[in-house]
Amino acid sequence: MTPKTAPPRSTDRPLKAVYWVLGKIGGGVFVLWAVATAIFFGIRMIPGDPAQAIMGGPGSQASAEALAQARADYGLDQPLAVQYFSQLWRLATGDLGTSYSLKIPVAEVLRELVPPTLTLAVLALLVAWVLALAVATASIRSGAVGRALASGLEIISAAVPHFWLASVLIMLFSTTLGWLPPVSTQTPAGLVLPVATLALPLAGFLGQVMRDSMLDAHTSSFALSARARGESENGVLLRHALRHAALPGIALSGWAFGSLLSGAVVVESIFARPGLGRSLLSAVTARDIPMVTGVALLSAATYVVIMAFSDVAERLADPRIGTA
Amino acid sequence: MTEPARPAFEVANLNVFFGAHHVVRDVSLRLEPGSCLALVGESGSGKSVTARALIGLAGARSTVRADTMVISGRDVRSLGQRAWRKLRGKDVGFILQDALTSLDPLRKIGREIDDTLRLHTTLSPSQRAGRVLELLEAVGLDDPVLRAGQLSGELSGGMRQRALIASAIALDPGLVIADEPTTALDATIAAQVLDLLGELRRQGSAMLMISHDLAAVSRVADTIAVMQHGRVVESGPAQRVLADPEHEYTRRLLRAIPAGKPRHTRLSPGPVRTPAPAKAAVSATAPVLTASSLAKTFKARGRADFAAVSNVGFQLLPGHTLGVVGESGSGKTTTARMVLGLLAPDSGSVELFGKPWSKLPESGRRPNRPLLGAIYQDPLSSFDPRMSVGKLLADALSSGATRNPRAYSGRIAELLGLVGLEQTLATRNPETLSGGQRQRLAIARALAPNPRVLICDEPVSALDVSIQAQVLDLLDELQRELGLSYLFISHDLSVIRHMSDHVLVMQGGVVVESGATEPVFSNPQHPYTKALLSASPELVTGE
């Protein structure tokens, strides 16, 4: 039995906000701790010498000195608990260790890699948003054609792998037409293909979700009310439907950003673009555990922060959330 | 009124098609300025489509044809989109059912009302803001400044409906069309909204009111037109139509209204099943169900505790119906859930046939579960979507041992017959049944274990009037035939009055008045009972 009146807004809003922030920070710290812990014990669960694993597995043919160095670095001769807590302490103080393949501190490498990946992901998210809104609007306004277009994009977004889309785009725009460089250069032109590769599938997905929400708003009672007030179709779209369409897009943006980070692994390596994804891949290939740990922690932290932002954005965009 | 009165609107031979579906057929209506025409019909009668066609919003896939279609003296048949937009909101105000969905949940109330002014006037934003506040005050909202800044979700149902009315009357349109303006509201709130609409009419607006409820419109309408299957089957002055209906369908609708019909009066046409002498002679007088000082408080984190039910007690006598009436939030359903053993009371207890019930663990209740059945407002959601009608009944008959309808074909046929469903429906999925058939199936399933008591929670609230009449008649027959006892819950006072031997009037989780039905309602003591009674739509006829 729900009372028809909405419950009154709580008066202790600032306190609630503090709790919310503390909760988010706590959740984030937990996630980082769990990732670090999983990797720490993961290495030691693999049969064989952990020092060997840290140095890149048996295939790396690490010298005895290097192995001894790794043992000393990781305190592998000490009890497990001591190793674990000193590792956690190092990570907590920002010491991510030294990359075994690059021989420089991981933190330094990461500092270099964050801006290019962030640029790529943010641009792709923006492009995907614009495309998605365009697709949603087009499908509302143009009937069958728009729906067919939207439906096609939907299937593409679900089925086309990034690596294939990238290859096709390179074949088309670099090899055949020669318009754009196949390798990501520092110029804006060099960003077009990587961003397009990441943005197109995401746009298909966001577009589908926005289209449904927009169609719901467009056929809703409140849109009928607006029309009955004399509102034009453009007015209904602008003042009502667009905002409703944006809501699920905002709600999904945190998740979308995560999928972009994942896609960056493929895109950065195809377009030979420096960034987190490509470095993670080479670190994985070289089994450079400190580097993998660093990238994993950084990605997780980014994801936590983005999710928190997305949460705030959702609350700002939808005044209904948080009043209940 | 010196010049000859120009009708607020007039249509002749209005036809609306959705593809091959002919949903409105040759409808002719005329409304004089300052008067109120009620267009009454059940779901699917085409009444709402007629209203939407009048403002050119029947939908993109519709075809509208008419010999005459004049609104405010203008032939609207050849109107372009731009001209239509000028007409809507300015010459015709439109009020939809359920303001929760008819106001944009993301926009402030003030903005929604302001839209009408913005679209049709050249007033400055500050002038419009002032006018919005005046309008909010005019429709009876307290603290207009606060309301204008709120979202529809922050307002109660009645306040929302008032705000929606404000947006429709912002420019004093000569014609106001209200589509089921009070259907989603509690009776007392609905009465207030109807009063507000009546006041508008006195100020000179003509009003077309769309409704499924003859009783509700009887107090405001000057003229009534009754629609069935897309046609107007009868129209005329309200008094005449209500007192002396000419068409069979109108008579059926009037008969179906439970208000003012004594207990056991049939509301629906059709053969009366000769009530077999009660199988179980109802001679015992010990109560079948006793509730004493039930209380339930819901605790939610970050919110004040909500006392849903406090100190509710009653007795249900064998073969009797105890009606529980109250508006939303009154604690009716919480009480029902405690009686059904789905919710443990914080204090107090329920006894079934004098033995502990609510205090038992679920495993202790289970052997006696067959004594107690339940039917709900939305029967479909209480059926397993994977099961056909026959399987549902077999499952209920076998206590869940089998779902093979063949094992119980005899009993299934008997049950279907008992509730007036055709035998051929046994293989169908409940999803494909109509609302009335679904509720009959729910009753059949509840009767399968041979219960002595049925808990009926708003069993007819989602049904059209004539279907409601059939289901109420069925419940009445079954009660007499099987000697059942009912705990009957409804927000609708006239349904409760028609069905109950005793009543509980609930408000805010408390029983404010109780006793034998007729004494309570003919001589109400509590102010809330009085308010409910005066708000409850009754036929206002010349009789």
Next chain:
Amino acid sequence: MSITEHGISPENPVPGVHPPATLQPSTPRTPTGALTRWLRLAFPVLVLGFFALATIVPSWLAPFDPLAINPVDAFSPPGPGHLLGTDESGRDIYSRIIYGARPSLLIGAAATAIGLGLALVLGTVAGFGGRWLDAGVGRILEVLFALPGLLLALVFIALAGPGVGTTVVAVGLTTAPGYARLIRGQLVALRESPMVEAATVLGRSRAKILFTHLLPNALAPIAVLGTLGLGQAVVWAASLSFLGLGAPPPAPEWGAMLSAGRTYLSLAWWMTFFPGLAIVLVAAAATVLSRALNQGGEK
């Protein structure tokens, strides 16, 4: 019963739910003709049937030995001799795609099984296990979500080393958290449904309700998820092979073929295009089929 019926859809996420990239609401908005409805079923059935046949008896469909090196024919463009052209060693691309169906699809199927199996356990525990277990599982999922998609798979491979077996587990791990949340949401919605209340009133025990009402009704959406997941898993697995972390090079696995073709992208586009097309066809067919199933369930 469908996945979207209880409002667990991307546009209406259960608080904190991150749907897998392809789980989209499938509300049929337009009256679709018999032809499109037929296409919706025929397309996925034909595509998946073809590749299933290729998985079981590739020799029926493939004209050449997928591993036979024939340097004379290297880099032949698509034509009558070699339908889809040849690669740098003169191996027939079409035959390699046919033979590649088995490793590609089996890896996808195994990964889906692992992902769904894990998700089923986590989702059921969270959905039925009470408040504390629900919160605990929620935390675990939160951690898995923090390394989205390939990142989680890569971290796992970094620990366990590359290879086909690792790929299967890694892809399973990657897809599990999204499905787990969906299954949990599905079960919670079912658990709270009036159907359960009605069964309780009819005197059914909790166990009886779980086994006769809840699980059977939850299974249909899980079948839909599995179909959808298969397409996704094939794509993920191919991505890992493409990155050089899956099947080793000479094997005719689709992702590995693409990876090899990358070097010759400007020279022989068909080496990249057609294996990729096979992946796209399988993934699209799985998506379309899962939607058809979902709608069929809705009726």
